[in-house]
């Protein structure tokens with residue numbers, strides 16, 4: 001029995017809108033806590049773990065609608081929540097989920113027949129079951145001052161890179177030169193900006209990379 005305690009912001013079912021698993025029905029587990037400091041972060045409510053925001057576990061079994069809240073849960077308690085839903089794909093996100101030792105959670109989920117996907121910034125060591133899929137969205141030179149780890153790039157199955165301008169692609173090229181990776185690469189335009197989208201489309205075609213268009217924002221689901 002594991003003694004790892006996860007701080008959970010929300011658990012809900014939807015369609016994965018990003019990366020290679022786009023379109024796959026998924027249970028999302030959003031963990032609380034992140035100090036990476038991306039200025040455009042759309043989950044800033046998950047950054048802090050303050051004791052005054054603790055709530056009961058049955059309150060996080062639904063979308064948080066950006067509420068700054070969290071409940072404590074063991075891997076076994078989280079699996080019981082996940083089993084209430086239909087999806088067999090589980091996305092563990094944040095916050096920065098690699099704040100936590102994800103081995104107990106991903107191992108037990110995999111043993112129960114779930115495909116686990118972990119979405120990480122790559123700035124923390126990745127402690128997960130070997131069967132889990134790692135989507136690494138490299139957060140380069142963010143305010144928190146953390147560096148993308150070579151070990152995280154090596155473990156990544158997919159590198160999903162947010163792009164607003166050419167400098168973001170140049171930064172990815174520099175990262176790949178420093179940390180070679182065999183992962184599939186997807187470019188994701190920031191905030192559906194038309195110029196960023198066009199730049200991503202053009203670069204993906206030239207390099208045979210993939211486009212991650214954030215489907216959920218176009219079809220209006222969480």
Ligand code: SF4
Pocket residue numbers: 034035036037038040041042043044046094095096121139
């Ligand atoms: S790593 Fe993710 S949760 Fe953390 S600040 Fe960046 S975008 Fe937000």
